[in-house]
Amino acid sequence: MNLMQAANRRWRKFVVVLAAAGILTIAASSEPHDAEAQASSAQGKFNMSYMYFGSPSSYTSQVDKSGQTLDVVAPSYFQINADGGLQLSDTLQASFISDMHQRGKRVVPFLSNDFDSVLGGKAIDNREALSDQIVKVIKDYNLDGIQLDIENVDAAYRDKYTDLVRLLRNKLGSDKEVSVAVAANPTGTKTGWIGLYDYKALAAVSDYLMVMAYDESYPGDPTPGPVAGLPFVEKSIQYALSQASGDKIVLGIPFYGRYWNQNAAANGSGVSAQTISKLIDTYGGTVRFDTASQSPVATFTIRPTDAVTSINGKKLEPGDYTVWFENEQSLKGKLKLVSKYNLKGTGSWSLNQETADTWNYYDLWADGFYFTDVQNHWAKDAVLAVANRGWMLGTAADLFAPDAALTRAEAATIIVRALGLQSSAAGSGSFKDVPATHWAYQDIQIAKQSGLLQGISDDRFAPDQIMTREQMSMLLSRALKLTSPSGGTAAKRFSDVPADSWSAEAIAAMSSNGLVDGFANGTFRPGASLTRAEMAVLLNRAQPLLTK
Known part of the structure; x- marks a missing residue:
């Protein structure tokens, strides 16, 4: 394999420790073409999806098709019996729960009354006993919480329903999710079954509200119309935000x-x-x-x-x-609203109904990165991860240029961002080919002051010159303070990297730490250029070391 041909997809939404601790400060400067608008938070948006269709034996493969997009899956394990008590579905399988936990995903079943108003009312009236039953099953099966999805119950139950959610929140530990699916309410009505949901009160006693911003047209509707027209969806978001903060709102997306x-x-x-x-x-x-x-x-x-x-x-x-x-164009329009209104994320109804290409763009657009040239790229997950951390931005609003060669100026800016470096008070002089107006001027100065990158001569930096594989190995080994291990843990040796080469020690240190690979023929190709996609993957691999 070449240097970084296989992304470590497990770091998709890793929380950046340095950022949380206030140590990591992303530099304000951008890569070329004014791409700083593409900066985002250190984490991607939250995404969940319901599981309702298909055999339980196919559940794991359904989730796997979505790659690293989903944080939570919500199977239909919880139903309501005739007396308002909990009824477990025979689709519940402990092996699936274990499979999801191994993949770093949480399993949060949803409690449904299947739109039966009588059953829904009985469940709410039976809330004390029902909440005890739910808590027991969650603990017995090592589930990660519950989402309540009771629909078609009159607004007269409004306060009682909120109390059911409050009971569950109080009885479950803070490590368990309690969320509520709420009907879209673009007009702010408080009557009928739409009025069952007191958004403000429910948000106060739950982790989030999953706004079912679909079924603008409904079963039995005599007039053909959209499932989730964009004006309907946007008005539904605006009402939700009048009742709760964006970090409590998850936008429902129809498949x-x-x-x-x-x-x-x-x-x-x-x-x-x-x-x-x-x-x-x-x-x-x-x-x-x-x-x-x-x-x-x-x-x-x-x-x-x-x-x-x-x-x-x-x-x-x-x-x-x-x-x-819904198709790619209409779904992208809805996903853009997540960033526009700074919502917590998305929920989709339902897994196994989407077209296969949905996952090529879903998390990119939900996170606010509209890189059309990354949607089907092998390094998509790594690109999204570093973009979310603010380490690498786009070259334009809708382009990342993954296969373009990385330049020395880009390398300087990226490593300064990743390490959270700041300029020292004492300057060390500038390069003739990097004037103060250059987009990377500040970061190049910081990289030089920190001893990470030097010029190609005393007064020239060559900002547009490409970075080679050995140069990047040297840069990152310095930044991470890596050394080649001695004794039995020998570094990989490459036939085209002589032991006395200026980059040999750095390449050995990077190789020993699992950050770089060689090619199948035993070579490293030290002078070959490094692409922006390869840089994203390399940063993703190095992320645990960067955030120590």
């Missing part, structure tokens, strides 16, 4: 659409994004993008002689179909 058949009574039935793509292909459908709602709309016709398709066991009858759904 499904709804279909209508003008010749039958199939009005507003749900259909997964995966299935919609197949329907359009099978029946030669057409798609337009509705600008008012920022939603795609498909139309197709099923003739009596066409192939039969069933959705959730229900055969699609012949007729003219209209389908409102």
Whole structure:
């Protein structure tokens, strides 16, 4: 393998210890093309998804398709029985919980009344006993908390429902999640079942509110329309923020659409994004993008002689179909709202309904990085991780240039950011080819003062010259104060790095610490250029050492 061809994907959302301690201060300067607007927090946004469809035996593979995007998965383990008590689903499997914990993900089942108002009311009235039952199961199965998803219960239960959440918060330890799925409320109503949710009071006794900003159109709706038009979603966010802070709000994202058949009574039935793509292909459908709602709309016709398709066991009858759904363009529009309003993150309904390409861009856009050239790149996770830490920014608002060679100026800026270095009071002179107006002037001076980077001569730095693999090995070994181990733990030796080479010791130290690799033929290629993607991966590998 070459220097950094395999990203350490486990560091996706590692909390930066130095930043939390106030030691790491990100420099204000940016890389070229005014990319400082791309800076973000040290951590990525929170993302969770519900699990409802598919066999439990497929749950782990469903999650794995999402890569490192999800922090929490919420399977439908908790239901309500006829007396308002807890009923466990037979889909609960201890092996899945263990699988998720090994992947660093939390398992937080959701409690559902399946939109049954009678069951929902009984559960709320039975809240003392129900909360005890839930707490016991969470402890017995090593679950990570609970999300309440009780819907279609009248606003008369508003205070009692808040009390159920309060009971659970008090009975569960602070290490367990208590969250609440709340209906979207773009008009701020306090009546009907939408009025069940006292956003302000619920936010005070829970970790977050998962705003179900979808079902603008609903099952049985006679008029075709969007599942989650952008104005509907944005108004729902604005109301939520009038009641609770952004760090308590998780935006619900739909992975499904709804279909209508003008010749039958199939009005507003749900259909997964995966299935919609197949329907359009099978029946030669057409798609337009509705600008008012920022939603795609498909139309197709099923003739009596066409192939039969069933959705959730229900055969699609012949007729003219209209389908409102979500695609990459509409989902990106919603994900941008997370950064716009500085929300905690996203929740999606539901896993295994999305199209495979969803995870190519989902976490990038949720975190506020619109790098179109990274979506399918092998180093995407590493790029996102270092961007979230503010260590590497984009070269433009929507570009990262992952395969471009890293320059000496970029290297200086990146290492100064990662180490949180500041300029000393006493200057050490500037380089003729780095005037005070140069975008990296300050960081190059700091790197020189810190003894990390020197010029190619006394008065020249060559800021646009590319960084080589051996130069970066030297730079990082200095920054991390690495030494090559002696005795039995010998460093890797490369055929093209002579023992007396100026970079041999640094390469050996980096290799011994698992930060760099050579090629299959035993070479290191010390003079080869280093790409921006490779630098991101290298920083990600070095992150535990940088944050000691």
